[in-house]
Amino acid sequence: MSAPTDQLPDHPLTDAALSEIVNAVHALAVATAPRLSAPRDYTEHYALLLYFTLIECCGSVALLREQSRVAGVAAVVRSALDAFVDIKNLLSDPEYWRSLEAADSYEWKKILESASVPGNTFLDGLRIDPKPRLLRMIKDVIMHKDSKMS
DSSP states (O other): OOOOOSSOOSSOOOHHHHHHHHHHHHHHHHHHGGGSOOOSSHHHHHHHHHHHHHHHHHHHHHHHHHTTOGGGHHHHHHHHHHHHHHHHHHHHOTTTHHHHHHHHHHHHHHHHHHHTSTTOGGGHHHHSOHHHHHHHHHHHHHHHHHHHHO
16 A cells, blocks of 8 residues: 555546445445344444444435535535544443433433423423323324214
């Protein structure tokens, strides 16, 4: 293997060639995924979840590219990079998954605190007890069904 240089390659990677590589990598990852073994511990569990995140991100980039929807590519690639970094951190520290859990719990805490205060209709589903609404919906469906049968 040759040492890296500061010179540009003689044949730059074209958009079509890059797209072909992304599609091939995604297809290979999806095809081999069923052969992966079940995680034995939390470290392997998180590594596997992050690996599947990378696979999904790769597939998403391929689809966005095929549909000429390039605006979303940067966000997906950032997510893939985050997953890649997390995998690298898991490899160097098997207890790293604990910090992933802590970060996730912290974000959910902020969301649930915001949801507990009325006024944000996007978060009402987390604040309002769903049972009365669910029971009312079931009752309405049953009543509607009964009225059609009579």
